[in-house]
Structures are given as structure tokens and as C-alpha cells.
Amino acid sequence: MQLNSAFQDPHLCRALLQRLETALNGRSMRFMEVCGTHTVAIFQSGLRSLLPASVTHLSGPGCPVCVTHDAEVAAFLDLAGRDKVIVATFGDLLRVPGPDGRSLKHAQAQGARVEIVYSALDALALARNNPGDLVVFLGIGFETTAPTVAATLLTARQKKIENFCVLSLHKLVPPALRALLDDASCAVEAFLLPGHVSTVLGLAPYAFLADEYHMPGVVGGFEPADILLALCIMAEQLRDRAPAVINAYPRAVSDTGNARARALMEQFFTPSDALWRGLGRIPRSGLALRPEYADLDALIRLDLRLPETRPLPGCRCGQVLKGQLRPPQCPLFGKKCTPATPVGPCMVSTEGSCAAYFKYGEH
Amino acid sequence: MCLAIPAQIVELQEEGMARVRVGESHTFLTASMMLLPEPPHVGDYVIVHAGFAMHTLSPQEAQDSLAALRELAEAMEGSPAQF
Numbered sequence: 001m002q003l004n005s006a007f008q009d010p011h012l013c014r015a016l017l018q019r020l021e022t023a024l025n026g027r028s029m030r031f032m033e034v035c036g037t038h039t040v041a042i043f044q045s046g047l048r049s050l051l052p053a054s055v056t057h058l059s060g061p062g063c064p065v066c067v068t069h070d071a072e073v074a075a076f077l078d079l080a081g082r083d084k085v086i087v088a089t090f091g092d093l094l095r096v097p098g099p100d101g102r103s104l105k106h107a108q109a110q111g112a113r114v115e116i117v118y119s120a121l122d123a124l125a126l127a128r129n130n131p132g133d134l135v136v137f138l139g140i141g142f143e144t145t146a147p148t149v150a151a152t153l154l155t156a157r158q159k160k161i162e163n164f165c166v167l168s169l170h171k172l173v174p175p176a177l178r179a180l181l182d183d184a185s186c187a188v189e190a191f192l193l194p195g196h197v198s199t200v201l202g203l204a205p206y207a208f209l210a211d212e213y214h215m216p217g218v219v220g221g222f223e224p225a226d227i228l229l230a231l232c233i234m235a236e237q238l239r240d241r242a243p244a245v246i247n248a249y250p251r252a253v254s255d256t257g258n259a260r261a262r263a264l265m266e267q268f269f270t271p272s273d274a275l276w277r278g279l280g281r282i283p284r285s286g287l288a289l290r291p292e293y294a295d296l297d298a299l300i301r302l303d304l305r306l307p308e309t310r311p312l313p314g315c316r317c318g319q320v321l322k323g324q325l326r327p328p329q330c331p332l333f334g335k336k337c338t339p340a341t342p343v344g345p346c347m348v349s350t351e352g353s354c355a356a357y358f359k360y361g362e363h
Numbered sequence: 364m365c366l367a368i369p370a371q372i373v374e375l376q377e378e379g380m381a382r383v384r385v386g387e388s389h390t391f392l393t394a395s396m397m398l399l400p401e402p403p404h405v406g407d408y409v410i411v412h413a414g415f416a417m418h419t420l421s422p423q424e425a426q427d428s429l430a431a432l433r434e435l436a437e438a439m440e441g442s443p444a445q446f
Contacts, residue, residue: 003369003408003420003422003425004369004386006425006429007428007429007432011436012429012432012433012435012436014436014439015432015435015436015438015439016432016435018439019435019439036366037366037367090413118413118414119394119395119413119414119415120413120414121395121414121415122414141413144367144412144413144417145412145413147398147415147417148395148398148412148413148414148415151395151397151398151415195367196367196410196412196417199367199410199417199418200417225432229428229432250421250424250427250428251420251421251422251424251425251428252410252418252420252421253418254418258398258399258400258417258418259400260398260399260400261398261417264398351366
């Protein structure tokens with residue numbers, strides 16, 4: 001498709017790399033992306049090997065699977081053990097280890113009913129086809145995914161499908177960026193903002209980056225020229241000491257986002273505190289179902305609790321997610337922890353930074 | 364998981380659903396259009412995430428961005444390559 005493939009043109013990328021070198025003028029730049037698709041795109045396209053040595057690429061908490069907390073996985077396992085419950089989930093959550101190393105995959109092997117779905121609507125179809133069971137959809141994801149779950153809840157209401165509910169553990173990107181910036185050990189100089197989350201949010205929720213933290217924030221696409229353009233804009237903002245939040249992906253993101261998707265999300269969900277792997281509890285960084293939808297809320301309907309847990313022994317995913325440690329610096333990386341036998345979630349998801357480092361050979 | 368894919372609408376169906384073609388491939392999906400702010404048309408390009416179209420891609424914006432990048436590339440032609 002011309003709309004994207006034209007942005008892979010090496011000719012354009014060379015020009016952008018030159019513009020980046022000029023803007024940097026020998027200075028260094030540490031940027032962080034907060035989107036699993038960016039992580040993979042930067043490795044897959046070979047951009048990492050082309051970037052000037054003075055540019056440091058950090059992968060932040062942008063993979064919903066990777067930031068899923070042990071306590072949340074424990075709740076999934078609790079659900080999977082219940083009678084007459086079918087757990088419906090996106091596939092990449094299946095292998096995320098919980099506090100005792102068990103995952104939904106283990107539970108499934110032991111007879112639990114765990115079904116992989118591509119869309120929350122598929123989980124609703126599962127409920128329609130299994131009227132004697134309660135289908136619980138695991139609501140994991142950021143602002144891109146939450147509206148799709150809200151739309152599914154609306155459909156469940158309209159079609160009067162009552163054996164369906166959601167365990168809402170959705171997370172919000174802007175509060176996580178703020179938490180990272182408030183952490184004294186954070187050495188990020190600019191953010192590459194997530195293209196897909198921004199289709200929903202638009203630019204306004206990121207304004208605090210420039211206003212309060214004097215930090216450039218650029219919404220970027222996923223083709224090599226898109227990413228390089230975003231890096232050029234960051235470098236120029238840093239050079240000119242003029243931080244701003246900019247949309248460098250206008251073909252897919254409008255500055256005002258998708259108001260319809262946000263309205264639907266707000267109809268069903270309300271901000272709540274959430275647990276992030278590596279970052280801990282962040283105030284108002286998650287989405288809980290509104291009290292009037294208690295019948296759609298798995299936490300209430302099944303009286304679920306998120307237990308206190310201890311971190312996985314030896315796993316350094318938390319520091320990786322904060323950009324404090326590169327994956328190969330973790331003692332488990334490539335030894336005990338590989339994509340075939342992951343210890344931590346950053347190795348489980350194909351979009352996790354450990355999995356990307358492993359797959360693309362940066363050991 | 365935050366994966367979203369560009370796709371072209373090939374057929375509008377009942378209940379806000381549409382059949383879409385993924386990229387230029389021979390893969391087709393059924394996706395819901397209910398999150399789009401404007402009613403979609405056959406031939407529109409959309410970004411699909413987890414079975415829902417999230418946004419209509421703008422060919423005009425794509426052309427404008429490309430034109431600006433190509434202008435930059437031409438302006439850089441004259442300067443010596445650094446790699």
C-alpha cells in the first residue's frame with residue numbers, strides 16, 4: 001500500500017539521517033519509545049544499525065503484556081480455576097508467568113477453559129455460543145484497546161448477552177510517562193509517542209510533557225521514514241531548546257484524536273489506580289468499570305482480588321521497562337530466559353524489548 | 364498486542380461490520396466500523412486494531428508528508444553523503 005510503503009524509501013531515509021546528524025551536530029540524544037510496535041519496527045527495519053552512535057534508543061513501558069503485573073496474572077489464574085468460567089484472552093497473555101511461574105498456558109494444559117480471541121467481539125460470540133458458562137474477557141491494553149472493549153460491552157447490552165463480563169485491567173499511557181519522568185533515575189530526553197494510542201487520544205493528553213517537563217514528544221508512525229522524521233524533530237527541538245508535542249504521523253493520527261472512541265470508553269470506564277510491572281502502583285493510570293456496570297465487571301461478579309505478590313526472582317523486566325537496563329545486561333537474558341522459556345513478560349510478548357533484542361541478535 | 368494494521372474496506376456489511384483487505388495481501392478480515400467518527404465508504408483505508416477500525420487513513424496527508432520528505436531529499440542531494 002502506497003500509504004505506508006512509500007515511507008520505506010531508502011532515498012528518503014538517507015536524507016532524514018543526514019538531517020538528524022545535522023540537528024544533533026555531535027550532541028547525544030536518549031529517546032524512549034512507549035509502543036511495542038515501535039520497538040519491533042526499529043529493530044526489524046535495521047534502523048538501530050543506521051542511527052548515529054550518539055543516539056540511544058530505549059524501549060519503555062509500551063507493551064501491554066510486558067507491564068501486566070504478577071498480581072494481575074494471579075487473578076487470571078484464579079479465574080481460570082473457577083467452575084463454569086471460560087477465560088477469553090488475546091494470545092500473547094497466555095504465556096506470561098505469574099508469581100509462582102505458572103501461566104494461563106499451564107492452567108489450560110491442566111484443563112482450564114482458556115480461549116484465544118482476536119477481538120473482544122469474538123469473546124462475545126463465545127458467550128453467545130456457550131449460554132451455560134460465563135465468559136470473562138481479560139481487558140488488557142492501552143487507550144487503543146479499551147474503546148474496542150467498551151464497544152463490545154455496548155453490544156453485549158444491546159443484544160442482551162448476560163453471560164459475558166470483563167476483567168478490566170486497562171492502562172493509560174500519559175500517567176505512566178509522568179511516573180517515569182518523576183523517577184529521579186529516568187534519563188530520557190525525548191519521547192517517541194505511540195502512533196496507535198494517539199489515534200484515540202490526539203495530542204492534548206501529552207501537552208504536560210512540554211509544558212511541565214520541557215520534554216519533546218513526537219507522535220510517530222511505524223515505517224523507517226516516519227521514525228526518522230520523528231527523531232529529526234526531537235533533535236531539532238532539543239537543539240533549539242523549544243520542546244513541544246508534535247504530530248509527525250498526520251496520515252493516521254488527527255491532532256484531536258477519535259472523540260467517538262473516547263466517549264465510548266468514558267461511558268463504561270473511569271480512571272482508577274493500577275499496578276504496572278516495574279513501575280508499581282500509579283494513581284489514576286488504569287480504567288475500572290463504572291459502578292453502574294457492576295454486572296459487566298468480573299471483579300465484582302466473581303469477587304476477584306488482586307493478591308499481594310513478590311517479584312519473580314532474578315527477573316529484571318522492571319528496570320528494562322524504565323530504560324535503566326538494556327535487556328542483555330539482565331543476568332537471565334538468553335540463558336534462563338529465552339522466547340521459548342520466558343521468565344519475564346518482556347521476553348514473552350513478540351513486542352517486548354527482551355524478545356526483540358533476542359530475535360534481532362543484539363546479545 | 365498494540366499491533367494495528369492498515370486495511371482497505373472492500374464491502375460494508377450489516378450491523379456496522381465490514382470486510383477489509385489487509386495491506387496488499389490476500390488476507391481478508393471482518394472488522395467493526397462502530398468506533399469510526401464518520402461513516403466509512405468502500406475503498407477507504409482504515410487502521411484496524413483487535414477487530415475494530417480505529418481511524419480512516421488520509422491519502423491526502425500521506426501525499427503531503429511524502430512531498431515534504433522528497434523535497435528534503437532533493438535539497439540534500441548536493442551535500443556530501445556522511446555514511
